[in-house]
Amino acid sequence: MLKIKQVTDVYDMQVFTDTGDYFGDVEEAILQGNKVYGWRIRATRNSFLTKLLGGAKGVVVPHNLVKAIGDVMVVSKSAVPAYEEGEETGQTTTEM
Numbered sequence: 272m273l274k275i276k277q278v279t280d281v282y283d284m285q286v287f288t289d290t291g292d293y294f295g296d297v298e299e300a301i302l303q304g305n306k307v308y309g310w311r312i313r314a315t316r317n318s319f320l321t322k323l324l325g326g327a328k329g330v331v332v333p334h335n336l337v338k339a340i341g342d343v344m345v346v347s348k349s350a351v352p353a354y355e356e357g358e359e360t361g362q363t364t365t366e367m
Contacts, residue, residue: 276340278307286312286332286344288351292319295329297344309333310344323352 278300286294298313313329314320320329330352338345 278302281310281340281344284340284342284344286310286346288319288348289338289345290348294318294346294350295320298329301331307334310337312346319351 281297281300284297286297288294295312295314295318297310299311300307301309301311309331311329311331312320314324314327320327324330330350332346332350336347336350338347
């Protein structure tokens with residue numbers, strides 16, 4: 272049976288990768304027309320994003336990388352931002 276959630280119920284929900292790493296918290300839904308385009312995930316203390324991004328506030332995860340939404344949101348490991356080769360400044364291409 273398909274369960275429907277309101278978008279506002281997802282705000283401040285914890286986000287984990289499909290490998291079990293704590294990724295951050297949902298900050299905002301990005302809508303395009305009447306569909307969810309993506310999710311802005313806030314890097315919080317002790318999250319995988321904070322360790323990876325350093326001073327960045329978070330990332331935008333496309334909705335097609337979301338695996339499940341229940342008590343927590345589960346996203347694909349491919350949503351983790353990757354550093355560009357030779358980059359020394361600590362910034363990624365997916366920062367907000």
